[in-house]
Amino acid sequence: MSGIRVLAGTRKGAFILTSDGKRKNWEVSGPHFAGWEIYHLKGSPADPNRLYCSQTSGWFGQIIQRSDDGGKTWHQPGTPPGEPLTAPDGSPKGESNKFVYDTSPETGKPLTTHQWYDGTQHPWEFKRVWHLEPSLKDPDTVYAGIEDAGLFRSADGGKSWHELAGLRGHGTGPKWQPGAGGMCLHTILLDPRENGRMFIAISAAGAFRTDDGGKSWRPINRGLVSEYIPDPKAEVGHCVHRIALHRSRPETLFMQKHWDVMRSDDAGDNWREVSGNLPTDFGFVIDVHAHEPETIYVVPIKSDSEHFPLEGKLRVYRSRSGGNEWEPLTKGLPQSNCYVNVLRDAMAVDALDPCGVYFGTTGGQVYASADAGDNWAPIVRDLPAVLSVEVQTLP
Amino acid sequence: MIRVVLPPHLRTLAKVDGELRLEVEGEVTLRSVLDALETRYPMLRGTIRDHGTLQRRPFLRFFACEEDLSHQPPDAPLPAAVASGAEPFFIVGAIAGG
Numbered sequence: 001m002s003g004i005r006v007l008a009g010t011r012k013g014a015f016i017l018t019s020d021g022k023r024k025n026w027e028v029s030g031p032h033f034a035g036w037e038i039y040h041l042k043g044s045p046a047d048p049n050r051l052y053c054s055q056t057s058g059w060f061g062q063i064i065q066r067s068d069d070g071g072k073t074w075h076q077p078g079t080p081p082g083e084p085l086t087a088p089d090g091s092p093k094g095e096s097n098k099f100v101y102d103t104s105p106e107t108g109k110p111l112t113t114h115q116w117y118d119g120t121q122h123p124w125e126f127k128r129v130w131h132l133e134p135s136l137k138d139p140d141t142v143y144a145g146i147e148d149a150g151l152f153r154s155a156d157g158g159k160s161w162h163e164l165a166g167l168r169g170h171g172t173g174p175k176w177q178p179g180a181g182g183m184c185l186h187t188i189l190l191d192p193r194e195n196g197r198m199f200i201a202i203s204a205a206g207a208f209r210t211d212d213g214g215k216s217w218r219p220i221n222r223g224l225v226s227e228y229i230p231d232p233k234a235e236v237g238h239c240v241h242r243i244a245l246h247r248s249r250p251e252t253l254f255m256q257k258h259w260d261v262m263r264s265d266d267a268g269d270n271w272r273e274v275s276g277n278l279p280t281d282f283g284f285v286i287d288v289h290a291h292e293p294e295t296i297y298v299v300p301i302k303s304d305s306e307h308f309p310l311e312g313k314l315r316v317y318r319s320r321s322g323g324n325e326w327e328p329l330t331k332g333l334p335q336s337n338c339y340v341n342v343l344r345d346a347m348a349v350d351a352l353d354p355c356g357v358y359f360g361t362t363g364g365q366v367y368a369s370a371d372a373g374d375n376w377a378p379i380v381r382d383l384p385a386v387l388s389v390e391v392q393t394l395p
Numbered sequence: 396m397i398r399v400v401l402p403p404h405l406r407t408l409a410k411v412d413g414e415l416r417l418e419v420e421g422e423v424t425l426r427s428v429l430d431a432l433e434t435r436y437p438m439l440r441g442t443i444r445d446h447g448t449l450q451r452r453p454f455l456r457f458f459a460c461e462e463d464l465s466h467q468p469p470d471a472p473l474p475a476a477v478a479s480g481a482e483p484f485f486i487v488g489a490i491a492g493g
Binding site for chain 1: 402404405408437438440441442443445446447452454455488489
């Protein structure tokens with residue numbers, strides 16, 4: 001029987017939840033990296049025992065950790081467990097935290113600038129890794145979305161990192177600005193057709209696409225309307241919270257924006273709103289059912305300043321028609337006095353049939369449904385605030 | 396031999412318990428101590444000083460001999476008691492956050 005491994009990043013450590021294919025009984029391991037903010041951890045599709053983890057601290061900066069045994073043990077790439085800390089030539093290992101922006105002519109030298117909260121220009125400064133996206137084919141290749149927004153790639157298992165500078169340097173960079181949580185590159189979607197196509201999203205700049213493996217990029221924000229910026233239909237400046245796609249149909253994208261749930265059927269060239277009958281079109285997460293590319297999930301949140309479920313009722317909304325028509329899913333979810341949030345990277349689906357859906361809250365619960373959202377139950381509660389949730393379906 | 400005290404999270408990262416002892420070649424300064432520390436414990440690179448600018452991370456301070464050395468020029472000599480190993484060099488994280 002298949003197994004399931006849920007990877008939860010929290011404000012104070014990483015937790016790994018495992019179950020068999022029934023998804024009823026769960027074992028909890030952790031906290032790993034106790035006390036550190038774990039923005040994200042994710043497994044390699046090519047090797048389910050290879051996990052990457054972003055370990056962050058306001059005091060000590062950024063560390064990348066790696067596990068090669070499914071999360072039992074961890075090390076900083078460059079210093080394998082039990083090996084010397086230096087190479088034979090004396091050069092140091094353990095450089096997993098070295099994210100240095102490209103200063104080639106493509107991006108400008110010295111470093112270029114982006115907008116700051118007050119509208120002035122501000123130099124790019126590395127703060128943390130928000131999202132790690134392992135390659136679909138190569139366990140040693142992994143992408144990192146960072147704050148201040150940039151896209152980095154490692155081809156040696158997370159030891160060394162190099163910026164794909166064409167994104168930051170393609171022309172609109174000075175107009176990018178931070179959202180309330182910072183100017184982060186938070187979403188990385190790899191096209192499963194191996195055609196060099198990749199999508200990313202930045203808060204608050206928008207969505208971007210490359211068709212040549214990351215060399216050149218262009219904004220894909222046509223159709224987005226943001227009334228809170230000077231030009232509501234600007235090329236960049238839109239606060240995109242999350243984008244998602246289905247592996248079988250990667251031309252179709254779904255987006256949860258600051259306001260509005262959007263859909264594109266031409267790889268982001270054009271978008272249309274599919275918020276339909278949602279009680280509010282504000283939220284952070286969006287994800288697609290593992291086997292039904294027209295079934296999508298969102299968690300509507302009240303307004304852009306209160307950030308909790310309407311009426312204190314935690315409800316996932318599901319559309320089985322790719323948007324516009326939405327149904328509330330409430331069975332097993334608290335329907336009174338619930339004021340948690342579900343952050344942008346905190347929802348995931350497994351690949352079993354029926355599809356499992358998982359999300360984590362800022363109240364420290366991880367909820368799971370083993371029947372595509374009809375029924376829910378907390379699989380762990382009282383964790384630190386959950387920042388991210390990923391799921392691995394194990395053979 | 397220089398004695399260095401790290402904050403708990405950095406001790407975990409470096410896989411050490413308690414106080415460290417480091418050999419520092421030449422004059423004992425903030426720069427030479429941190430260089431020696433990062434050479435011996437390369438996993439600490441970037442956690443105390445920024446990789447590019449080598450600036451101290453803002454929530455960290457340096458103390459020794461009951462003095463705040465955080466704003467000393469990087470090449471100024473540290474107190475003789477630190478250089479001789481009589482007193483430890485403290486790297487301290489700010490008490491802040493939740």
